[in-house]
Amino acid sequence: MVEGPAADLGLSDGEWPEPIRSDWSVDRSGEQVTARGEIHATARLDCVRCLKSFDLALEVPVVVHADRAGRGRHPEQEGDLERDDYMRFHDGRQVELGEDVREALLLEVPMAPSCRVDCRGLCPRCGAELNEGPCGCATESRA
Numbered sequence: 001m002v003e004g005p006a007a008d009l010g011l012s013d014g015e016w017p018e019p020i021r022s023d024w025s026v027d028r029s030g031e032q033v034t035a036r037g038e039i040h041a042t043a044r045l046d047c048v049r050c051l052k053s054f055d056l057a058l059e060v061p062v063v064v065h066a067d068r069a070g071r072g073r074h075p076e077q078e079g080d081l082e083r084d085d086y087m088r089f090h091d092g093r094q095v096e097l098g099e100d101v102r103e104a105l106l107l108e109v110p111m112a113p114s115c116r117v118d119c120r121g122l123c124p125r126c127g128a129e130l131n132e133g134p135c136g137c138a139t140e141s142r143a
């Protein structure tokens, strides 16, 4: 288990209020290293419907392939990698995972987050928060 503040990954701790944790298993085969991890993080987002901020727990699997720096790979081999995989070179001793973790997390953040699936948002007429009950406009409307 690796745990560290979001700032260590270059992420804002306003948007990532909890420490970012990840579990890794590493397979080594000769010069090649494959690290498989699961990242646990909490993103603080603003609901697009009601505009309130809320925390969204994310669990993101990530696979990092590393090879000794400078050894090179043929492009067609890289094309075989799955979309969610990442290729990195390492210095023979250590695989730098921070950048992969950061990218994987940012990809996982929804473009239009809502605090819950049935968030009713704000009334377009009076701005009341409809999660807390009808504002009165609904009864007047023709719909």
Ligand SMILES: [Zn+2]
Pocket: 047, 048, 049, 050, 051, 052, 114, 115, 116, 119, 120, 121
């Ligand atoms: Zn909402």
Ligand SMILES: [Zn+2]
Pocket: 123, 124, 125, 126, 127, 128, 135, 136, 137, 138
């Ligand atoms: Zn209203």
